[in-house]
Amino acid sequence: MDFDLNDDQRAILEAVEALLEQHAGAARAIELQPKGEYDASLDAALADAGFSDVGRDPDMGGLEATLVVEAVARAGGVVAIGAEAMVAPMLRDEPLPTPIALATAGHGGAVRYAASARSLLVLGDREARWVALEPGDCAPVRSNFGYPMGRVSAEGTTRGDGLGVGSAARLHTAWQLAIAAEAVGCMEAALAQTVGYLKERRQFGRAIGSFQAVQHRLAECAIHVEGSRWLVREAAYQRAPTEGVATAAAFALSAAGRIFSEMHQLSGAIGFTREHDLHVWSMRLQALRLELGGVAAHRRAIVAARWGGVGS
Amino acid sequence: MEFDWSEGDASHREEVRAFLSEELPDDWEEISKDGPGGDRQAAFSKHFCGRMAERGWLTQHWPSEYGGRDATSWRHAIVGEEMWAIGEPRGAQYMNVNWIGPAIMQYGTEEQKAFHLPRISAGGVLWCQGFSEPEAGSDLVALRTQALRVGDEYVINGSKIWTSYCNHAEFIILLVRTDPQSTRHRGISVLLVAMDTPGIEIREIPSVVGERYFHEVFFTDVHVPTSALLGDENQGWGVVSYALQYERAGAARYARAAVTLDRLAEIARERGLLDDPMVVDRLGEARALCEAARVLSYKVIDLRAKGSPPTADTQLARVLGTTCDTAIGTLALELMGPEALEYGSFADANFRLAMTAGVAVGATEVQLNLIASRFLGLPKE
Numbered sequence: 025m026d027f028d029l030n031d032d033q034r035a036i037l038e039a040v041e042a043l044l045e046q047h048a049g050a051a052r053a054i055e056l057q058p059k060g061e062y063d064a065s066l067d068a069a070l071a072d073a074g075f076s077d078v079g080r081d082p083d084m085g086g087l088e089a090t091l092v093v094e095a096v097a098r099a100g101g102v103v104a105i106g107a108e109a110m111v112a113p114m115l116r117d118e119p120l121p122t123p124i125a126l127a128t129a130g131h132g133g134a135v136r137y138a139a140s141a142r143s144l145l146v147l148g149d150r151e152a153r154w155v156a157l158e159p160g161d162c163a164p165v166r167s168n169f170g171y172p173m174g175r176v177s178a179e180g181t182t183r184g185d186g187l188g189v190g191s192a193a194r195l196h197t198a199w200q201l202a203i204a205a206e207a208v209g210c211m212e213a214a215l216a217q218t219v220g221y222l223k224e225r226r227q228f229g230r231a232i233g234s235f236q237a238v239q240h241r242l243a244e245c246a247i248h249v250e251g252s253r254w255l256v257r258e259a260a261y262q263r264a265p266t267e268g269v270a271t272a273a274a275f276a277l278s279a280a281g282r283i284f285s286e287m288h289q290l291s292g293a294i295g296f297t298r299e300h301d302l303h304v305w306s307m308r309l310q311a312l313r314l315e316l317g318g319v320a321a322h323r324r325a326i327v328a329a330r331w332g333g334v335g336s
Numbered sequence: 337m338e339f340d341w342s343e344g345d346a347s348h349r350e351e352v353r354a355f356l357s358e359e360l361p362d363d364w365e366e367i368s369k370d371g372p373g374g375d376r377q378a379a380f381s382k383h384f385c386g387r388m389a390e391r392g393w394l395t396q397h398w399p400s401e402y403g404g405r406d407a408t409s410w411r412h413a414i415v416g417e418e419m420w421a422i423g424e425p426r427g428a429q430y431m432n433v434n435w436i437g438p439a440i441m442q443y444g445t446e447e448q449k450a451f452h453l454p455r456i457s458a459g460g461v462l463w464c465q466g467f468s469e470p471e472a473g474s475d476l477v478a479l480r481t482q483a484l485r486v487g488d489e490y491v492i493n494g495s496k497i498w499t500s501y502c503n504h505a506e507f508i509i510l511l512v513r514t515d516p517q518s519t520r521h522r523g524i525s526v527l528l529v530a531m532d533t534p535g536i537e538i539r540e541i542p543s544v545v546g547e548r549y550f551h552e553v554f555f556t557d558v559h560v561p562t563s564a565l566l567g568d569e570n571q572g573w574g575v576v577s578y579a580l581q582y583e584r585a586g587a588a589r590y591a592r593a594a595v596t597l598d599r600l601a602e603i604a605r606e607r608g609l610l611d612d613p614m615v616v617d618r619l620g621e622a623r624a625l626c627e628a629a630r631v632l633s634y635k636v637i638d639l640r641a642k643g644s645p646p647t648a649d650t651q652l653a654r655v656l657g658t659t660c661d662t663a664i665g666t667l668a669l670e671l672m673g674p675e676a677l678e679y680g681s682f683a684d685a686n687f688r689l690a691m692t693a694g695v696a697v698g699a700t701e702v703q704l705n706l707i708a709s710r711f712l713g714l715p716k717e
Contacts, residue, residue, distance in 0.1 A: 025410060026338040027638040033337060087337060219712050234715045239708035240701065246711055247652050250635075251628030258339040258631055275624040320613070323620025330623060331601040333610045 027254070033088060040075050040092050044099035050301035053100035053170075057298070060164055060172040062123060062140035063102040070096070070103065071122065079113035086110065090205045090260040094253070097209025100304040102172065104137040106202035111145065114198040114264070115152060115187050120145075125162075125174070126199055128316070129153075129181050136311065138174030139164040145195060146181050152191035155184030170308035193266070200316055200325075201269045204256045204276040207312045210305040211249045211276075211283045215242070217301055218287045238290060245286050248279035270325035277319045280309040345410055352393070352418045359387055360425060368423035369680040371689055372430075373548040378462065378504040381427025385459025388426070395433050395457045402441055402449065403457035409641040413588070413634075421591040428501035430587065432456045432463050436509055439579040440528075443567035448528065452507075464505035464531075466496040466553060467576070473498075474699050476511070477520045477573070481555060483512040483527060485562065485569075490514070490527065492535075492558040499551045502538055505531050508553070509579075515570050525572040527564045534558070545688050580697075581646040589661040589693060590629035596686045597622050597664050600671055609671070622667055625660040632656050648711035651703040658693040658700055665690025 029037065047066045056063060070076050070092075079089035089109040096105040107124040125141035129148040138144070139162050144155040155161075161180035167173040187195075219242060222233035232238055255272035262268055284306050287295065294300045313319065328334045341349075361367070367376045388394040397412035398404025416434075419426055426433070437456045440448055455461040472479040481494025492512060502508065508529050515523030529536075535558035541550040567575040601610075601619050609615045632653040639649060668683035669676045676683035694700040708714045 025341070025634060025638055025641075027635050028642075029337055219714065223713070223715060230717060231715050234717050236705070236708075239712075239714050240704045242712055242714065243704040243707035244655075246707060247632075247656050248628075250649075250652050251632055251656055254631040254635060255624075255628055257337060261337060261339040270620075271624050271627045274620055275628045278621070278624070320617055323617050323624065324613075326620040326623050327601070327610070327616050331598075331605060331610075331619070333605045334616050 048099035048101040067103040076108045086260040093205040094209040098213040110202040111198040134165040134173035136171040138162040152195035153184040169311040204273040214305040252276035267329035274322035372427045389459040417588040417591040420588040464502040466510040492555040496553040521573040526566040589657040593664040594626040629656040629660040661690040661693040
């Protein structure tokens with residue numbers, strides 16, 4: 025057991041944060057929002073520097089990819105880094121054309137990044153499939169939930185190459201962990217942003233963050249963010265075991281609901297505006313909470329993996 | 337970052353489990369139903385800790401010069417998890433080995449070390465802690481029990497409250513005010529006092545938690561030699577802060593909660609309750625809580641293993657451990673239904689142990705205050 029970053033991990037984290045400092049951040053996310061644009065230049069910068077592929081490096085792996093995804097989420101990056109760094113390497117040895125979107129067969133609704141994606145990984149009942157998307161497969165969908173969204177045509181989710189026996193389970197687990205890692209980054213940034221604001225914002229002659237009623241709620245949130253972070257990292261280190269991943273996802277996405285409500289409540293009216301950064305992370309948390317059946321499905325997956333006896 | 341056990345640690349856990357299954361009697365569940373303070377469990381703990389001591393495990397994390405084996409914090413944490421998970425057969429002695437012994441090592445005189453440490457290490461002595469008072473609970477520095485120096489003695493007057501295990505204890509680690517003019521943190525000292533000293537009286541405070549759980553301890557003109565002083569006179573707050581940094585991470589409540597939950601899930605399956613999505617949801621939620629509490633506790637153990645100074649990670653782990661214990665105690669009642677109402681039943685015994693979690697060793701609200709100031713850097717008023 026060792027909770028400290030090793031030298032390689034520290035180097036990766038410092039380098040990706042330096043890159044994000046230059047290419048990402050809340051202001052950049054807000055700039056891209058009106059047109060629902062994908063941040064192609066950030067995606068290219070992450071790929072060129074090798075961060076998108078860190079999960080394929082034989083000397084690195086899932087934990088390093090998780091650190092990258094957490095960092096990109098903290099910086100509000102508008103790129104499909106979870107799918108690229110944490111999911112695709114679990115399914116195919118060769119890199120897929122990017123951006124990559126993730127969809128469940130037979131489910132309609134908006135899909136993150138689908139409108140700009142060149143690859144679609146589809147979770148089917150028995151098998152996962154890779155679809156090379158063509159123009160017209162996906163239409164942009166207007167959404168308030170922090171990500172560029174698209175709708176995949178029915179034809180788009182049924183085409184493509186099957187990825188073999190066991191691929192559905194691998195896609196499900198990797199996707200679940202990627203959602204959780206992204207939620208950790210968003211929660212951390214939302215909490216830090218709100219704590220910073222509440223240290224400055226004064227009412228009744230004192231900083232709002234000095235009221236004990238407020239402090240206790242923020243402290244509870246911090247506990248849930250930290251618990252999420254370490255469960256996600258532990259599961260990533262352990263090569264994504266089914267039960268461990270379900271546990272991390274259940275805890276993190278449940279925490280995400282708490283963080284969303286508490287940060288908005290404690291931020292007051294300004295928290296709902298696009299002139300204040302909170303929404304960059306908070307709205308995304310709700311989107312992440314809806315993927316793969318949400319918290320109830322993650323909890324059911326824990327019970328199925330640990331004790332059996334339920335259909336998952 | 338690494339999240340796996342060394343081979344040695346993994347096999348140590350197996351050894352401890354094998355030892356437990358050998359040493360615990362068939363009626364262990366009955367013995368432990370009143371908790372570590374119960375008469376039968378207290379008596380059993382002396383036998384059991386003696387057996388652990390024979391193996392060299394009881395104080396294996398102590399330095400070898402004090403009868404330990406210089407084992408890592410991880411080894412000791414594994415023992416803590418396994419013991420707490422099964423109902424703490426060490427009884428009150430977990431306090432001796434976790435922090436009373438280490439406090440004596442840090443602050444004790446050669447005479448105190450030579451007298452107390454071998455006794456603790458051998459597993460035959462019970463201690464209790466005299467901290468809280470009627471007017472000094474969460475606000476411990478409001479304590480008023482006095483020890484006035486008269487010649488080469490202290491004369492103690494006052495009372496302690498909520499004291500667990502004192503009816504069986506041979507010694508008490510006692511917080512007193514040695515400077516009557518002092519307030520708050522200054523003027524406090526720590527005394528190591530034999531419980532059979534004349535002038536000490538105990539009253540049990542009946543509670544819904546279990547038998548022999550809470551007591552009041554009265555001190556009326558209790559004379560002890562000045563050699564009972566641990567650390568410097570009037571510097572006792574430093575001693576107790578050192579001691580509490582060990583205690584605050586606290587018992588491995590998540591480990592017991594996880595075992596309880598496994599059993600609840602088994603019962604739920606036998607009764608066909610896993611067809612109920614609400615039951616499945618609650619079980620999954622509870623399991624995730626246990627795991628999050630475990631991993632946050634491991635972060636604290638990692639800091640301790642590296643000799644790092646304590647951080648607010650201790651409070652994060654403690655609050656989540658409390659949340660998890662309480663949630664599973666309550667879930668046990670709800671799943672078991674009216675059969676939980678019988679004293680000593682599985683759900684009842686777990687619920688009673690869990691219900692004190694948010695109060696014991698410092699209320700959750702105090703931990704949250706510390707997280708707000710130390711972890712989040714939020715301002716005071």
